[in-house]
Amino acid sequence: MRDIVTLVDQSVPVFFNRHFPSLEAICDRWQLYFDKNAQFELVFEQNTLVLLKRDEPKLTGISVDFVSGAVAHRRKFGGGRGQSIAKAVGLKNGMTPTVVDGTAGLGRDAFVLASLGCHVTMIERHPVVGALLEDGLRRAYEDAEIGEWMQSRMRLLPGSNLSQLQQGLSDIDVVYLDPMYPHRDKSALVKKEMRVFQSLVGADLDADDLLTPAMALANKRVVVKRPDYAENLNGVKPSTVIKTKKNRFDVYVKAAM
Numbered sequence: 468m469r470d471i472v473t474l475v476d477q478s479v480p481v482f483f484n485r486h487f488p489s490l491e492a493i494c495d496r497w498q499l500y501f502d503k504n505a506q507f508e509l510v511f512e513q514n515t516l517v518l519l520k521r522d523e524p525k526l527t528g529i530s531v532d533f534v535s536g537a538v539a540h541r542r543k544f545g546g547g548r549g550q551s552i553a554k555a556v557g558l559k560n561g562m563t564p565t566v567v568d569g570t571a572g573l574g575r576d577a578f579v580l581a582s583l584g585c586h587v588t589m590i591e592r593h594p595v596v597g598a599l600l601e602d603g604l605r606r607a608y609e610d611a612e613i614g615e616w617m618q619s620r621m622r623l624l625p626g627s628n629l630s631q632l633q634q635g636l637s638d639i640d641v642v643y644l645d646p647m648y649p650h651r652d653k654s655a656l657v658k659k660e661m662r663v664f665q666s667l668v669g670a671d672l673d674a675d676d677l678l679t680p681a682m683a684l685a686n687k688r689v690v691v692k693r694p695d696y697a698e699n700l701n702g703v704k705p706s707t708v709i710k711t712k713k714n715r716f717d718v719y720v721k722a723a724m
């Protein structure tokens with residue numbers, strides 16, 4: 468992996484057990500500094516890095532798990548190349564594009580695309596999210612069932628600047644973006660897990676700035692996932708829109724697949 472220290476945007480306070488050397492090493496790598504009053508705690512539970520919100524101990528912790536759980540279930544039963552995200556990135560026509568996921572988050576969308584054959588480079592700017600993603604990749608790489616293709620198809624680059632990263636990335640067919648959108652109803656709609664994640668990451672208020680560098684990087688198209696009520700990213704009308712129940716995929720076509 469590239470030098471994390473030069474690429475993550477921010478140094479973030481977390482609480483963690485400083486007598487746990489592997490935890491301390493992770494925090495060091497991701498510039499997470501110990502603060503006894505921090506809102507979030509990182510722990511290791513069953514070989515998994517987990518994020519907890521200390522003032523809401525009843526909320527389930529957040530971790531990245533590509534091997535079991537919801538994303539693994541979706542890989543096996545989730546509709547394959549017929550699902551909307553696959554159509555949006557252009558998998559439908561038999562192509563298997565190379566993808567940069569410019570807002571990787573917990574890597575769920577990236578994993579769907581990788582499991583369908585795409586080579587996906589994930590970019591994530593938040594160091595805690597980066598640490599969780601890296602930990603999820605570590606376990607996935609070691610897994611007997613998915614490890615081999617995960618190692619060849621899915622990787623993580625910490626950072627936030629698509630134009631800077633452009634130098635190191637070539638032949639990218641699709642840039643996929645799913646920036647955090649300010650939620651309309653904070654109490655009811657947001658699932659518990661998402662509440663922890665949202666309070667960690669916050670709203671990506673600079674999301675509009677992503678479209679221009681994404682268009683420069685992608686050879687074929689940029690795909691933007693938005694809630695159905697959200698305005699277009701940077702006010703730019705997409706070439707085509709694929710709607711799902713609560714979201715839509717705005718597709719900005721540069722060239723045919």
Ligand SMILES: C[S@@+](CC[C@H](N)C(=O)[O-])C[C@H]1O[C@@H](n2cnc3c(N)ncnc32)[C@H](O)[C@@H]1O
Pocket residue numbers: 569570571572573574575576577590591592593596626627628645646647648668671674677
């Ligand atoms: C809504 S989440 C993405 C969820 C993801 N699609 C998934 O399936 O798990 C948005 C993520 O994008 C990251 N992000 C937002 N703007 C970014 C930028 N300019 N560069 C890198 N990461 C960014 C945020 O830190 C956050 O983790």
